Amino acid sequence: MHIANLDGVSLHYRVDGDPDGAPVLFANSLGTDLRLWDSTLALMPKGLKFIRYDKRGHGLSSMPPGPYSMGALVTDVERLCDHLNLRDCVMVGLSIGGMIAQGLAVKRLDIVRGLVLSNTAAKIGTPEMWNERNAAIQSGGIEPLADGVMERWFGKAFRATPEMALWRAMLVRQPVEGYTGCSAAIAGTDFYTPTSGLRLPALGIAGDQDGSTPPDLVRETVNLIPGSRFHLIRGAGHLPCVENPVEYAQTLTTFLKEIGHV
């Protein structure tokens, strides 16, 4: 467990795997912390270095007053990469993490050499939808919305398992200001044009039961990048790295091999 103090924002991060291996950087979704990747990382091949972090307002990272901008979330991870001297990473971003990954790739191709856009899009939802959700959370907290979020996060089979309660607990324990701060960043983001200009190896991953970023939306975004690949995980919702870590890790590994990263 490590903390980087980056111009007034403290980011909690973790480094696993081979310290000299090719770097793979992970960015998690709204309402989750870096434990999102635990089961996937346990299944990844040896010889890689895995870096993950809690974005501001989530997990153990600090919580500057919201709302946040996408630019600030991108700058946070850019500063973390500079702090750790990370270059030529493959960045795996899920949902808002995938937006942050698009933003970092547009800004710093020296840091991002390959992109995995998992359960994400250039634009997610509408500003009205996010403003409505934030107003509800600001008045009543996250708990009343949690069952609806679980229906988007997970497919039907996983929702019937006891493990779902752990992820629900992670969601409702995120601070309201951190969650709504990051939602505001999503509301203000449309990466359609900048992502269309990207030229780097890219993979899209979707879950066929994803209620937040359905497969067609993920495919449309990754198709903005010429030569990109796409993989659909069946039976999974918005967090396939949790529901089906075996297929998720295999999909990542195949991509990393194809682009010569492992």
Ligand SMILES: O=C(O)CC1=CCC(=O)O1
């Ligand atoms: O809460 C959801 O709908 C899921 C989600 C959207 C953006 C993100 O990061 O998670």
